[in-house]
Amino acid sequence: MLDQYGRNIDYMRLSITDRCNLRCRYCMPQGVTCPESHDDILRYEEILRICRAALALGIAKFKITGGEPLVRKGCVDLIAELKALPGTEQVTLTTNGLLLQEKLDSLCAAGLDAVNISLDTLDTEKFRAITGYSEFSAAALRALLENCCTRGLRTKLNAVLLEENRDEVADLAALAEDFPVDVRFIELMPIGFGGSLTRVSPDEVLDTLRARWPDLHPTEEKRGNGPAHYYASERLQGRIGLIDAVSHAFCAGCNRVRLTSTGQLKPCLSFDSTADLRALLRAGCTDEELKSALEQAIYRKPRAHSFERREEMTERRTMSQIGG
Numbered sequence: 001m002l003d004q005y006g007r008n009i010d011y012m013r014l015s016i017t018d019r020c021n022l023r024c025r026y027c028m029p030q031g032v033t034c035p036e037s038h039d040d041i042l043r044y045e046e047i048l049r050i051c052r053a054a055l056a057l058g059i060a061k062f063k064i065t066g067g068e069p070l071v072r073k074g075c076v077d078l079i080a081e082l083k084a085l086p087g088t089e090q091v092t093l094t095t096n097g098l099l100l101q102e103k104l105d106s107l108c109a110a111g112l113d114a115v116n117i118s119l120d121t122l123d124t125e126k127f128r129a130i131t132g133y134s135e136f137s138a139a140a141l142r143a144l145l146e147n148c149c150t151r152g153l154r155t156k157l158n159a160v161l162l163e164e165n166r167d168e169v170a171d172l173a174a175l176a177e178d179f180p181v182d183v184r185f186i187e188l189m190p191i192g193f194g195g196s197l198t199r200v201s202p203d204e205v206l207d208t209l210r211a212r213w214p215d216l217h218p219t220e221e222k223r224g225n226g227p228a229h230y231y232a233s234e235r236l237q238g239r240i241g242l243i244d245a246v247s248h249a250f251c252a253g254c255n256r257v258r259l260t261s262t263g264q265l266k267p268c269l270s271f272d273s274t275a276d277l278r279a280l281l282r283a284g285c286t287d288e289e290l291k292s293a294l295e296q297a298i299y300r301k302p303r304a305h306s307f308e309r310r311e312e313m314t315e316r317r318t319m320s321q322i323g324g
């Protein structure tokens with residue numbers, strides 16, 4: 001459907017849990033507990049009902065996210081059920097990858113269309129410092145990528161640009177040389193704990209990458225639902241993507257809304273204004289009422305975020321609550 005500014009909204013991110021098995025310092029640092037109680041989290045049948053209403057409005061692409069979506073029991077079945085809804089075009093997943101290898105067969109059998117694996121470093125020590133997890137192995141990551149690619153699963157790697165990994169961007173990007181995967185660098189957004197950390201500019205990253213791949217050039221290819229700008233090189237099987245959400249806002253082309261794990265429909269990352277779909281569902285609303293609530297909230301989607309004018313930001317939730 002079109003919002004009040006004529007943007008076509010066809011993509012919904014579904015956070016299915018606020019829990020996670022990592023503690024990334026920009027998202028849910030050590031010591032932070034997950035605030036939502038079990039009863040407050042949407043049940044799968046509630047999520048599917050919202051998706052049916054979204055489909056009736058022309059939203060046909062869904063991304064499963066969290067917290068870490070693979071820690072919630074039944075995630076694979078949800079994906080299969082979403083895929084089976086009439087009209088669904090695409091179901092994709094964003095994961096930190098820890099549980100991906102063991103669930104890959106069932107995810108592919110469920111019909112998953114693509115996966116984004118979040119990975120900020122290839123160094124075990126840095127991985128521990130960023131995420132609190134000490135078992136990371138670059139060899140295991142390579143085996144996982146090999147497995148995803150062998151199965152024909154479209155795979156992207158997402159690295160948030162941090163002070164810790166600014167010297168590692170070329171090594172991370174080189175994974176697109178070894179595998180047919182896209183490697184994307186995401187500018188740190190001032191959401192939750194991200195607001196207190198130093199932002200690294202994607203322009204700086206581009207200079208570093210051009211030093212390693214001198215023929216790196218922009219490509220206009222559309223590679224998924226996101227706002228990344230892609231770059232290609234003869235020597236790369238995949239593409240390198242930059243997501244400069246803060247320094248070059250791409251709000252004019254924004255196509256997405258978000259559903260938090262507690263059933264709040266969130267039209268823009270920057271603002272806390274939501275439509276409480278859980279309350280509506282649990283009060284016994286009709287399908288028509290649910291669709292109308294979605295329609296109104298999406299229509300009123302703000303024109304742009306206010307990451308560069310922090311005083312105007314009203315969102316206080318963490319990224320793990322929102323879903324990224």
Ligand code: SAM
Pocket residue numbers: 020026027065066067068069094095096116117118158159160186187188189190191192193194195319320323324
């Ligand atoms: N746990 C899953 C994962 O890490 O992919 C899914 C949820 S996570 C919140 C989704 C994405 O948001 C991840 O790629 C993560 O790196 C990104 N993210 C979290 N906090 C961020 C921030 N402040 N700025 C930019 N990206 C952020």
Ligand code: SF4
Pocket residue numbers: 020021022023024027028066067068096118319320
């Ligand atoms: Fe967990 Fe993903 Fe947040 Fe890291 S970015 S703490 S993996 S939800």
